Amino acid sequence: MFQHSLLFLAHNPLLLLFAVVALGYPISKLRVAGASFGIASILFAGIALGALVIRPDLDPALKKDISREMKLIYELGLAVFVYAMGLSIAHSFWAAFSREGIKKNAVVFIVMVVSTAAVALLARAVGFNARYAAGLLTGSFTNMPALAGVVDRVKSMPGMGPLEVAQPTVASAIAYPIGVLVPMLILLISPRLFRTSLKEEADGLKEYRTGHHHLEAWTVRVSRAEAESLRKHDICTTHGCRVVFGRVLRKAELLLPGPDFRLRLDDLVTVVGAPEDLEQVARLLGERSHVELDRDQSALDATRIFVSRAEVVGVPLGRLDLVTKHQAIITRVRRGDLWFVPDGDTVLELGDRVRVTTRRDNIEAIEAFFGDSYHALSDVSFLTFAMGLAGGLVLGEVPIPLGGGMVFKLGFAGGPLAIALILGRFHRVGSLVWNFPYGANHTIRQFGLVLFAAGIGLISGEGFRTIVSANPGVLPLFLGSALLICLLADGLTMFLGHKLFRIPLNVMFGIVAGTHTQPVVLGYATHQTGNELPNVGFATVYPLATILKIVLAQVLLGLVA
Structure with a gap:
């Protein structure tokens, strides 16, 4: 009965997709010690169900059909997500070029460059390939747009089969929990290490509200x-x-x-x-x-x-x-x-x-x-939505030379994000309004991210099963590597931001969450501080952190290779 159900799902990819969502979404709402994995639970559910449904004895033609359909779904989901996200954070992104914003983003820039170099050195020392290294970086910093950019880049490389394409997602999925738990631990111990009262500090920070x-x-x-x-x-x-x-x-x-x-x-x-x-x-x-x-x-x-x-x-x-x-x-x-x-x-x-x-x-x-x-607020201008998203997809295909024969593309994640940040800055051109209502934007972002997480998880399920069954040692290897990277990154973030640049600890909590582009960590930060000051740091660095991860994860593919 169980095998017949799995075969039925394999013949109905759309049903399989929403079965993943139905399985993962309730898990995303479970909270342990005040934290949850959010949408990442759908990624984990997709990997699990993909490993069960896409078995070695499944018809190769059927595997190819599932892969093709899920590719379209996760690319659509991610493009929609990053475009809507870019519109919503455009104001914070451009405001970040103030004097205070530059200091906060300088912290993120230094931390991301150092972390990328650390992953490259760790990969060479331990001996895992560039695809694993790039996946480790995206998982340690819990960034799905960056993972999508890596997967897109790997697929464009010659000689890459389904197993190679799955490797970044496998590494990212294993590292992801560490990328959530370690920054929360850093936030927990920081007030004691720096001997700072969060409440007393917050009372004197009116300018940040x-x-x-x-x-x-x-x-x-x-x-x-x-x-x-x-x-x-x-x-x-x-x-x-x-x-x-x-x-x-x-x-x-x-x-x-x-x-x-x-x-x-x-x-x-x-x-x-x-x-x-x-x-x-x-x-x-x-x-x-x-x-x-x-x-x-x-x-x-x-x-x-x-x-x-x-x-x-x-x-x-x-x-x-x-x-x-x-x-x-x-x-x-x-x-x-x-x-x-x-x-x-x-x-x-x-x-x-x-x-x-x-x-x-x-x-x-x-x-x-x-x-x-209310009726007008429920409407989304799909004309401007389609125009902006199409422009972003075109930009994502433009090759950008990095020197040494390396070529970089923003891809279907970075292109829409860059266009959205520009359009969101100007709000409108003539009668065309690029932004859409807060509620509609939030819903579109969530739906896009759900499609991406479910689609990429299903595609990677077979590779995850193959990799882990062939070499169970990858689990502790990636967990340990992610732990080292996160401790280095978050410790360096706190030192540079709070000790060197004198950024208040309440705001630094948001910068740590923004460096990981992780709403779960942000929620934990606001719970720990009891105020909204972490939102200031998070909103200031989130756009740059996202763009840096998309770029650096793909650069890492070349560095390690």
């Missing part, structure tokens, strides 16, 4: 003479307070403060921001008032609106000039799970939720201006 789970609105009375004629810009620039002025009550008249609005004595002003920023603003202007100005809806009202109109996306709020043209102010923006206060340089994205203060009779007009349509 990009968002909050909630914001508050206070009413402040202007009672200090030196506060008269101050503008919000003056307060934010001089004192580092990230706040927005909502409505102002001046002599029984409610006003909407524009960019150049100046305060006067006895004004009551609604200020929106984080509690610590609000306390500082209250001291600067005068005192907190018990008048709940934002509750007065006689003339002005506040409403939450979904941004679904393409015309307002990709345009800085300063250029929209909402106060002058539309008699409205955005007091806060929610993107994903976080709220943040906007400024004139803030660029809205599809799916953002904004809280707008305006006249009561102007609410419908403002809703129409921003769109406020």
